[in-house]
Amino acid sequence: DIQMTQSPSSLSASVGDRLTITCRASQGISNYLAWYQQKPGKVPKLLIYTASTLQSGVPSRFSGSGSGTDFTLTISSLQPEDVATYYCQKYNSAPPAFGQGTKVEIK
Amino acid sequence: EVQLLESGGGLVQPGGSLRLSCVASGFTFSSYAMGWVRQAPGKGLEWVSSISAGGPNTYYADSVKGRFTISRDNSKNTLSLQMNSLRAEDTAVYYCAKTFRLPGGPSLDINAFDFWGQGTMLTVSS
Numbered sequence: 001d002i003q004m005t006q007s008p009s010s011l012s013a014s015v016g017d018r019l020t021i022t023c024r025a026s027q028g029i030s031n032y033l034a035w036y037q038q039k040p041g042k043v044p045k046l047l048i049y050t051a052s053t054l055q056s057g058v059p060s061r062f063s064g065s066g067s068g069t070d071f072t073l074t075i076s077s078l079q080p081e082d083v084a085t086y087y088c089q090k091y092n093s094a095p096p097a098f099g100q101g102t103k104v105e106i107k
Numbered sequence: 108e109v110q111l112l113e114s115g116g117g118l119v120q121p122g123g124s125l126r127l128s129c130v131a132s133g134f135t136f137s138s139y140a141m142g143w144v145r146q147a148p149g150k151g152l153e154w155v156s157s158i159s160a161g162g163p164n165t166y167y168a169d170s171v172k173g174r175f176t177i178s179r180d181n182s183k184n185t186l187s188l189q190m191n192s193l194r195a196e197d198t199a200v201y202y203c204a205k206t207f208r209l210p211g212g213p214s215l216d217i218n219a220f221d222f223w224g225q226g227t228m229l230t231v232s233s
Contacts, residue, residue, distance in 0.1 A: 001169075034207075034219035036152070043223045044144075044152060049207055055221065087152050094157070094166040094217050096142075101151040 002027045004090055006099035012107045017078045021102045023071040023088035032092035035064055035073045038101075039084045047086075048073065080106055109133040109222045111203045116227030123193050123231070129186040129203030129224055137161070137181035140206040140216045143188050144223075145199035155201070156188065160214040171197075193231045200226040 003026040013019050023033065031051040036044040046055045048064040051071055061076045075082055083106055088099040115127040127143070142157035156177040157166045165177050176189040186203055204220035 038152075043202065043225060044220075045223075046207065046219055046221045049219045049221075085151075089152075089154075089219060091215075091218050095168055096154050096157070096217050096219075098144075098152040098154060 001095055002029065002090060002092075002097060004088055004097050004099040006086075006088055006102050008102060009100065010103040010105070012105045013078050014107045015078055015080060019075050019078055019104070021073045021086055021088075021104075023066075023073070023099050025069045025071075025090055028068045029090045029092040031067050032090055033064075033066065033071050034089045034091060035062075036087045036089065037082075037084045038087065044087065075104075078104075078106070109205065111205060111222060111224035113201065113203045113224045113227040116201065116229045118230045118232065119193050120233050121194060121231055124189070124191045125193065125229065127188040127190065127201055127203075127227060127229075131184045131186065131203075131205070134205065136179075136184040138214055139208060140214055140218060141179060141186045142204050142206065142220060143177065143186075144202045144204055144220065145197075145229075146202070146226075147196075147199040150199075153199070157206075157217060158186070159216040164216050166217065190229070193229075195231050198229060198231050200228050202226045 033051045035048040038044040052064045085101045085103045110132045143155040158177045174192045203224040205222040206218035207221040
């Protein structure tokens, strides 16, 4: 099975900072990659699909890129409401595995 | 408005069984593959199982294969997960999730999840 590895596992940044989260697949998955945001105590929310397409209603400060095995989620200007854990998920085939998550906090 | 309402969670002894249900509304249930994703306390997301829109195709994580059975009743807009031989490591919040589908596009059995229920808690403990 393809494994998904995120880095870092956690990070602390200041409001307004640009931050990048990386997701790496153990084998190529084309662009079948999604990103989710899970705020504390809340249900996961789909942010990005097909590696770079923003889901409707998601702020434009979020962006995704990558193809094959290496992907990134970028927040261009971190806001207090972005405090959450972010997960990548591959869905090219079963099992649609998730990365282990990246916890984002405000410094 | 899409709504997914899970039920059936609770406290079960190791080796026991339980059935989770998810009632869907606000979309054409029979046109979308569905899935179950779980989250152990303080841990990350783990995909458990998925089922195709029409129901014949099912998929399972290795950790639950042979113990869990996913099913759906499109006439009742209901997704179910029958869980047998439960173990302590099955303790988690179980989310019912709807797969994403591009307008006019095909329903893919394995896909991202664009709507999630609020979850139902399963605790396996003696």
